[in-house]
Amino acid sequence: MALGVRQGRGGVPPRPTSWRERLGALRNLPPFLAMVWDSSWQLTATTVAIRLVRALLPVATLFVGKLIIDEVVHLSHLAVRPVSLAGWLGSGLLGRLEVLLLVEFALAVASDLLGRAVSLVDGLLSDRVSNDASVRLMEHAATLDLADFEDAAFQDRMDRARMQASGRMSLMGQLFGQVQDIVTVLSFAAGLVVYAPWLIVLLAIALVPSFLGEAHFNALSYALSYVRTPQRRELDYVRQVAASADTAKEVKIFGLSPFLIDRYHTISRDTYDASRRLALRRAVWGSGFAALGTIAYYAAYAYIAWRAVTGSITIGDLTFLAASFLRLRGLLEALLTGFSSTAGQALYIDDLFSFFRTEPGIRSPAGALPFPDPVRQGFVFEDVGFRYAGAERWAVRHLSFTLAPGEVLALVGENGAGKTTLVKLLSRLYDPVEGRVLLDGRDLRDYDIDGLRAAIGVIFQDFVRYNLPAADNIAVGRIEARGNRERIEAAASAALADGVVANLPNGYDQMIGKRFQGGVDLSGGEWQKMAIARAYMRDAQVLILDEPTAALDARAEYEVFQRFRELSTGRSAVLISHRFSSVRMADRILVLSNGSVEASGTHGDLLAAGGRYAELFELQAAGYR
Numbered sequence: 001m002a003l004g005v006r007q008g009r010g011g012v013p014p015r016p017t018s019w020r021e022r023l024g025a026l027r028n029l030p031p032f033l034a035m036v037w038d039s040s041w042q043l044t045a046t047t048v049a050i051r052l053v054r055a056l057l058p059v060a061t062l063f064v065g066k067l068i069i070d071e072v073v074h075l076s077h078l079a080v081r082p083v084s085l086a087g088w089l090g091s092g093l094l095g096r097l098e099v100l101l102l103v104e105f106a107l108a109v110a111s112d113l114l115g116r117a118v119s120l121v122d123g124l125l126s127d128r129v130s131n132d133a134s135v136r137l138m139e140h141a142a143t144l145d146l147a148d149f150e151d152a153a154f155q156d157r158m159d160r161a162r163m164q165a166s167g168r169m170s171l172m173g174q175l176f177g178q179v180q181d182i183v184t185v186l187s188f189a190a191g192l193v194v195y196a197p198w199l200i201v202l203l204a205i206a207l208v209p210s211f212l213g214e215a216h217f218n219a220l221s222y223a224l225s226y227v228r229t230p231q232r233r234e235l236d237y238v239r240q241v242a243a244s245a246d247t248a249k250e251v252k253i254f255g256l257s258p259f260l261i262d263r264y265h266t267i268s269r270d271t272y273d274a275s276r277r278l279a280l281r282r283a284v285w286g287s288g289f290a291a292l293g294t295i296a297y298y299a300a301y302a303y304i305a306w307r308a309v310t311g312s313i314t315i316g317d318l319t320f321l322a323a324s325f326l327r328l329r330g331l332l333e334a335l336l337t338g339f340s341s342t343a344g345q346a347l348y349i350d351d352l353f354s355f356f357r358t359e360p361g362i363r364s365p366a367g368a369l370p371f372p373d374p375v376r377q378g379f380v381f382e383d384v385g386f387r388y389a390g391a392e393r394w395a396v397r398h399l400s401f402t403l404a405p406g407e408v409l410a411l412v413g414e415n416g417a418g419k420t421t422l423v424k425l426l427s428r429l430y431d432p433v434e435g436r437v438l439l440d441g442r443d444l445r446d447y448d449i450d451g452l453r454a455a456i457g458v459i460f461q462d463f464v465r466y467n468l469p470a471a472d473n474i475a476v477g478r479i480e481a482r483g484n485r486e487r488i489e490a491a492a493s494a495a496l497a498d499g500v501v502a503n504l505p506n507g508y509d510q511m512i513g514k515r516f517q518g519g520v521d522l523s524g525g526e527w528q529k530m531a532i533a534r535a536y537m538r539d540a541q542v543l544i545l546d547e548p549t550a551a552l553d554a555r556a557e558y559e560v561f562q563r564f565r566e567l568s569t570g571r572s573a574v575l576i577s578h579r580f581s582s583v584r585m586a587d588r589i590l591v592l593s594n595g596s597v598e599a600s601g602t603h604g605d606l607l608a609a610g611g612r613y614a615e616l617f618e619l620q621a622a623g624y625r
């Protein structure tokens with residue numbers, strides 16, 4: 001659990017992280033700043049430089065203001081004074097005042113221009129950083145295991161990281177702003193220390209409660225947001241189910257809207273109540289602490305006013321000091337609360353970096369073997385067992401069989417028998433928990449993972465329906481060949497998808513799916529043909545069709561498998577189907593039951609043996625008589 005936030009369930013309020021944990025989160029700042037610098041060192045250097053100049057403007061402006069007032073007071077006390085404006089201008093007495101006013105004007109203009117420049121540069125920089133963080137997030141997600149994506153806690157973490165990738169860029173402006181404020185505070189303090197050093201100490205002490213309060217509430221907000229991640233994801237999910245093209249059909253038919261809306265209300269009310277309680281407490285305590293700062297300010301003000309009355313400082317000094325104190329109070333408050341807010345934000349940033357620190361379990365070993373070309377002995381499953389994370393049941397166990405090069409193997413078995421799991425183990429989406437998978441006599445884990453994936457073409461039953469043009473929908477099977485129309489057309493024809501494309505108004509350039517303007521939706525079977533074409537885009541040595549044919553009519557499936565058989569000459573192939581008319585084409589059939597091989601042989605062998613296969617075959621055949 002990131003930074004040890006205590007989980008609070010339901011109505012239990014979350015407890016904040018400890019100070020040690022919060023300060024510990026500051027370790028994320030250097031990598032964060034490195035990320036900002038890497039995104040654009042030019043913009044980073046520019047914003048820091050402008051801010052440093054801007055930091056010195058307030059004290060300069062106030063000081064010039066003091067000089068102006070002192071000059072005005074001096075002129076107003078002259079024994080002999082001109083009476084008209086022309087007289088004043090002609091006397092040359094206003095020379096110094098004029099220069100001072102011009103300098104003050106220039107400072108005001110510069111401050112405004114630099115302020116705008118900072119906003120501009122920060123805006124550009126934060127867009128860059130946010131885009132780069134999102135790209136890095138996608139790149140990292142691509143390296144992680146399938147098992148990670150199936151884990152709810154991982155999905156929570158990824159969701160928090162995704163939010164931080166785009167939402168936490170205010171931290172950047174805040175960090176730079178703090179550096180600027182520190183320089184300004186030092187410049188004010190240097191001016192004030194000459195007059196009344198202990199007043200600065202008074203101000204700082206008065207702000208401590210405010211700082212501690214802010215830090216406490218920042219940590220509470222983070223803890224609340226952390227424990228609410230599952231609810232937030234559920235809200236996103238409910239919103240998406242209630243209002244998306246993919247679900248509209250079923251939501252309408254089942255009349256699910258009221259149920260979904262009610263569910264949304266229930267979850268969101270709970271979250272809202274928790275945030276409201278926190279916001280109210282924060283407002284009450286915040287006001288109390290802020291009052292302490294105000295009291296300190298007026299005490300200081302009264303003291304310097306009294307000194308001006310006694311004549312130990314000038315009126316210009318009084319205005320300079322009063323304004324400096326006011327600014328200093330604001331700045332110190334901003335700095336102290338800013339620091340605790342930075343520590344708070346660093347907690348959020350930890351979500352991003354802890355996601356980046358997640359290591360994939362399945363990867364190529366050092367000195368990985370290249371995938372053999374051609375495969376000589378094939379794949380051997382040796383007493384393989386696999387259990388999904390958190391599951392009690394073994395999905396496959398004591399699974400042993402061989403897939404020889406050039407062999408067409410069919411897998412049959414009832415729902416949940418372990419067919420898809422076997423395919424996932426073969427393509428190393430998971431590693432076995434027990435036993436091992438060998439390829440040409442070496443453990444599959446010794447091979448280069450990218451080479452392995454490139455050599456295997458799998459189309460799963462829950463393949464993706466990409467809202468992309470027809471050509472790209474097929475090209476995703478080998479995205480590097482996206483521009484190779486000939487190859488795409490050949491793949492389409494092998495999968496009988498050429499007929500589907502021929503019926504599209506814009507052929508291969510037709511946008512498919514309902515999500516985008518002008519998109520044309522396909523029937524279930526048509527989608528499947530497009531997906532199967534993806535398998536033929538690959539230079540795969542092993543082709544696997546994991547039941548992507550369920551929506552094809554019997555003739556289409558028969559033809560698809562017939563082609564599959566022909567086109568897989570010289571390569572190994574695995575096909576999974578519940579239709580025996582297709583399965584019987586295989587060289588060998590494995591009957592899976594409860595995660596292991598119950599029988600194997602040709603269609604004829606298995607029928608003759610009279611086991612589960614013959615029974616299931618009879619059941620299906622009887623349906624057609």
Ligand SMILES: Nc1ncnc2c1ncn2[C@@H]1O[C@H](COP(=O)(O)OP(=O)(O)OP(=O)(O)O)[C@@H](O)[C@H]1O
Nearest residue numbers: 150388391395413414415416417418419420421422
């Ligand atoms: N991601 C997962 N997490 C946890 N358990 C899973 C997961 N996928 C499958 N299982 C479980 O593993 C067992 C084998 O599932 P598998 O998908 O391999 O079966 P199958 O033979 O392909 O079934 P079907 O014919 O329904 O596609 C089942 O009991 C299933 O509930």
